[in-house]
Amino acid sequence: MKLYGFTASPNTWKVRALAAHLKIPLDYQLIDLTKGAQFAPDYLALNPTGRTPTLVDGDFTLWESCAIMQYIASKQPTPLWPDDARSRADITRWQAWVLAHWGAQACGPLTFENLVKKFVNLGAPDQTAVAKAIECFNKEAKMLDAHLGKHKYLVNDTLTIADFTVAAPLFHAQGAGMPVASYANVRGWFERVSSLPCWSETAPQMQAAA
Numbered sequence: 496m497k498l499y500g501f502t503a504s505p506n507t508w509k510v511r512a513l514a515a516h517l518k519i520p521l522d523y524q525l526i527d528l529t530k531g532a533q534f535a536p537d538y539l540a541l542n543p544t545g546r547t548p549t550l551v552d553g554d555f556t557l558w559e560s561c562a563i564m565q566y567i568a569s570k571q572p573t574p575l576w577p578d579d580a581r582s583r584a585d586i587t588r589w590q591a592w593v594l595a596h597w598g599a600q601a602c603g604p605l606t607f608e609n610l611v612k613k614f615v616n617l618g619a620p621d622q623t624a625v626a627k628a629i630e631c632f633n634k635e636a637k638m639l640d641a642h643l644g645k646h647k648y649l650v651n652d653t654l655t656i657a658d659f660t661v662a663a664p665l666f667h668a669q670g671a672g673m674p675v676a677s678y679a680n681v682r683g684w685f686e687r688v689s690s691l692p693c694w695s696e697t698a699p700q701m702q703a704a705a
């Protein structure tokens with residue numbers, strides 16, 4: 496299987512980490528977003544949204560990182576994607592929450608304003624956008640922290656692809672100014688998930704623009 500992605504993006508990193516954890520080889524090709532490679536005609540033919548990541552498995556092409564994770568995890572039996580309807584719906588629920596709220600309204604805007612802009616010289620963070628994202632982060636993190644106060648992992652108290660999905664944006668927490676310090680259960684859970692070797696095996700090398 497071939498994965499096209501941008502290494503520093505949590506959306507690519509979580510897919511690569513999952514495949515590494517499952518020992519499923521991926522032929523990885525960088526799509527350099529800083530050079531506009533996502534808009535090259537060959538890439539747009541695979542992913543007309545002009546975003547990363549994209550998976551190609553023979554004649555099957557798939558974009559949207561959470562769908563890619565479910566597909567990769569379906570390649571072989573694994574407790575990370577249990578074969579029962581309730582577990583799969585529960586995992587999908589957390590992935591939908593990331594797409595609609597945790598990523599889109601909280602971690603994503605903070606990463607863009609405080610980190611990405613610095614790396615690609617896009618100017619100062621928009622403080623109105625930062626304040627709004629911090630407010631969203633605290634609202635969602637409070638709910639997540641309460642859940643993790645009762646559970647070791649997000650679904651069935653066992654590691655699943657839900658943990659990979661929710662944890663991925665937090666790898667940029669420090670640089671992006673995400674206020675994780677107040678959420679002890681989130682921090683404890685993130686330590687458990689992030690200590691899996693698959694994350695460091697697939698980690699980006701980050702260097703800010705001068």
Ligand SMILES: N[C@@H](CCC(=O)N[C@@H](CS)C(=O)NCC(=O)O)C(=O)O
Pocket residue numbers: 501504505506528533545546547548558559560561594
């Ligand atoms: N919902 C999509 C989001 C993909 C996405 O926004 N990817 C970003 C990198 S994090 C991207 O490729 N952006 C390029 C652009 O918007 O031009 C997914 O989960 O795959």
